[in-house]
Amino acid sequence: MQTLVSGVANQGSASQHGTHVASVIFGQQGSSVLGIAPGCRGLLLPIFQDGKGDGLAPCSQIDLARAITQAVEAGANIINN
Incomplete structure (x- = not known):
């Protein structure tokens, strides 16, 4: 599937946001963190890029x-965004 974000993922705000949201939804298998929809499947489709400073590019x-x-x-x- 084609992504709308160019470049390589890094450790910036855009990546952190996606990781945080995914962990809340999916949880972590084998841990006490179940998530709100454990066992569901996810499709990750990045749309945000890191902007200047600590924010996201529009x-x-x-x-x-x-x-x-x-x-x-x-x-x-x-x-979910």
Whole structure:
């Protein structure tokens, strides 16, 4: 699946946000952290890039719409940003 984010993932804000959200949803198998939907499958489709400083670069409405379309076409039932 094509990503809308160019470049390589790093340890910046965009990566940290995605990791945090995924851990809340999926939890961690074999630990006491179950998550809110343990056992579900996830489709990770990055749309944000690290911006200048500690923030995220803006995501255009068209890129967000493209990501939602890709997720739905791939069978996503729930979409979270």
